Amino acid sequence: MSALDSRIGASTPALPEDGIQALHAAHLKRKKRQRLQVFSVQMAILLLFFAFWEIAGRLKWIDVLLFSYPSKVFAQIGKDIASGELWGHLGITVGETVVGFLLGTLLGTLIAVLIWWSPFLSKVLDPYMVVFNSMPKVALGPIFIVMFGAGFLSITVTTLSITVIVTTLVVYNSFCEVDANLIKVVRVFGGTRTQVFSKVILPASFPTIISTLKVNVGMAWVGVIVGEFLVAKMGLGYLIIYGFQVFNFTLVLSSLVIIAVVATGMYQLVVYVERKLLTHRR
Amino acid sequence: MEPVVELKHITHVYVSDREASLALDGLDLRVYPGEFVSLVGPSGCGKTTLLSIIAGLMKPTKGEVLVYGRKVDGPTAEVGYMLQQDYLFPWRTIFENASIGLELTGRLNQEHLARTTALLEEMGLAEARDLYPQQLSGGMRQRVALVRTLTTDPGLLLLDEPFSALDYQTKLQLEDLIAGTLREKNKTAILVTHDLSEAAAVSDRVIVLGSRPGKIRKSFEVPDHIRSARPLLAREQTGFNELFHDIWREMESAADKE
Numbered sequence: 001m002s003a004l005d006s007r008i009g010a011s012t013p014a015l016p017e018d019g020i021q022a023l024h025a026a027h028l029k030r031k032k033r034q035r036l037q038v039f040s041v042q043m044a045i046l047l048l049f050f051a052f053w054e055i056a057g058r059l060k061w062i063d064v065l066l067f068s069y070p071s072k073v074f075a076q077i078g079k080d081i082a083s084g085e086l087w088g089h090l091g092i093t094v095g096e097t098v099v100g101f102l103l104g105t106l107l108g109t110l111i112a113v114l115i116w117w118s119p120f121l122s123k124v125l126d127p128y129m130v131v132f133n134s135m136p137k138v139a140l141g142p143i144f145i146v147m148f149g150a151g152f153l154s155i156t157v158t159t160l161s162i163t164v165i166v167t168t169l170v171v172y173n174s175f176c177e178v179d180a181n182l183i184k185v186v187r188v189f190g191g192t193r194t195q196v197f198s199k200v201i202l203p204a205s206f207p208t209i210i211s212t213l214k215v216n217v218g219m220a221w222v223g224v225i226v227g228e229f230l231v232a233k234m235g236l237g238y239l240i241i242y243g244f245q246v247f248n249f250t251l252v253l254s255s256l257v258i259i260a261v262v263a264t265g266m267y268q269l270v271v272y273v274e275r276k277l278l279t280h281r282r
Numbered sequence: 283m284e285p286v287v288e289l290k291h292i293t294h295v296y297v298s299d300r301e302a303s304l305a306l307d308g309l310d311l312r313v314y315p316g317e318f319v320s321l322v323g324p325s326g327c328g329k330t331t332l333l334s335i336i337a338g339l340m341k342p343t344k345g346e347v348l349v350y351g352r353k354v355d356g357p358t359a360e361v362g363y364m365l366q367q368d369y370l371f372p373w374r375t376i377f378e379n380a381s382i383g384l385e386l387t388g389r390l391n392q393e394h395l396a397r398t399t400a401l402l403e404e405m406g407l408a409e410a411r412d413l414y415p416q417q418l419s420g421g422m423r424q425r426v427a428l429v430r431t432l433t434t435d436p437g438l439l440l441l442d443e444p445f446s447a448l449d450y451q452t453k454l455q456l457e458d459l460i461a462g463t464l465r466e467k468n469k470t471a472i473l474v475t476h477d478l479s480e481a482a483a484v485s486d487r488v489i490v491l492g493s494r495p496g497k498i499r500k501s502f503e504v505p506d507h508i509r510s511a512r513p514l515l516a517r518e519q520t521g522f523n524e525l526f527h528d529i530w531r532e533m534e535s536a537a538d539k540e
Contacts, residue, residue: 181369188337188363189386189434190356199382203373 068250076254086258093224093235094262096152100159100220105213107160108167115168116175116201117193133169137161138226150231158230159223163216170215174208175201210274217267221259284351285312286438286470287336292345294331305331306342307495313470315437318461318509320473320481320488322529324536328496329474333440336472337363349438359387362436364444368423370415376426377402377411383434394433401429405459421452428460432467439464441473445480457484457513478529482522483513490532500532 050070056062057069064072080086115122141158148154178201186196228237236255243251294306305328313319321329334340335347338357347354349361357363370379381398384390402408405425415423424444431439444460445453461484464471475481481488486509488502508519516522 179369181365181367182371184339184363184365185369185371185382185430186386187339188357188361189383190358191386195386199386200371203371206373 066249068253072250073254076250089235089239096155096224097220099156100223101163101216104160104163104216105167108164109171109209111168112171112175115172133165141230145231154231155224155227158227159220162219162223167212170212171209174205178204207278214270217270221263283314285314287313288348290346292342295343304495307497309497315470316468318471318485320475320485321491322475322478322481323491324493327491327493330442333442333474337361337440359434360436362431362439364427364431364441366443367447368427370423370426372415375412375414380426380429383430387434398433401432405429420448421456424456439469439471443475454514461513479526482525483516488529492536499536502529
């Protein structure tokens, strides 16, 4: 091919179309192989961990009373499922968590709306928010118990105390960071403050609100488990503290495994909902 | 003829914690129906402030603004405003973006929606109707912004450097489209720009502002044969270069005075 040909974009391309396709196919194959490798190593780590734990337990390398071992733990879970005892505890804990993170996100967002609406209120509340945000909220647990009784309500309130303020701060911040020019678009049509909020501020902050939901799932678990440590007669946190008190660490560990599974499932569910709701966003 | 916009001795002071500074100093201006007026000037001459005051987004410290003979008290649908970028809402489709003005002014009816569709078609955006802004090019997005401004049928359009964020070719095409559309629909327009050749090519009148504080230095009438040509061709008309250089010199001396 002459130099002139290549300059004017000659008719025969340097690489035929099927050659380009082949490159793409090779790329996809490489990607797939890598994914498979990562997954195999992940599974191997998990299996090795459980295998080592099992062997260490059975050969008495570790104190079985304290650390138990996987077959005992899973047998415990199987027994709890079979007897139906697990569902009551699981249901209560999941219920408290769901209420905690949904209500926490909702309340936090509502407070954010309120202080967005009134800059004066926002200035007044600022130092209180800072103090309350800096506080370890679980320290308020005993206060909540005497106020709301030893049960579902005080556990939920403990959870809310953890989720609400963070949500308020994050969501309010995202309200304030909405591009002033987007607001101007509404204002030039004579839009009211209510319209500015409903047409711009809220939809623009929607991704932030959804992502606080994700953070709050984790926070709510902390609140609920701590709450259950303090007062509960039911729930996974109760099982942990009960197992600890009667020195049944198989029960403690089986509760931990269940919490890990359920908390992950809940988190993934929120991630899924987030993806569904935000398909058209950047 | 009654002017569309009448500014009577507009003075504006910006007050901050540090200082109070004079942005506009006793500015008088009349813009007549169907006129296309450009405001040019060095940065800090208060071009955008002036536009915000006419739009009713800001109240002048002193002076009076009349639009269609009525005192301005906040933004209305009679006045359209185009921003420096499209600022389309990423969570709305093109059609939903274009019709937001109707939604805000409570005119979301069959007749107006049909008009919005017609406007989108006119701007070559019929296909894009159900797409989202991020799927469109910069030029297309700014055309959507133009449709959005036109749906409420404003008689006066305020254009705040609407071409500044576009690449050169798109900018020239859009100048043609917007200037042509506004002329055809017999709209009155005030354009703020820092591009002197753009100002000379699209306007009937170019007003040079001096800075700190902003006031009118000089007003240039664009000759008939230049203003009747499309912006792209106007740049090739005889006398265009002379006009450009006259405006340029005036700008230079405005900047020198600082």
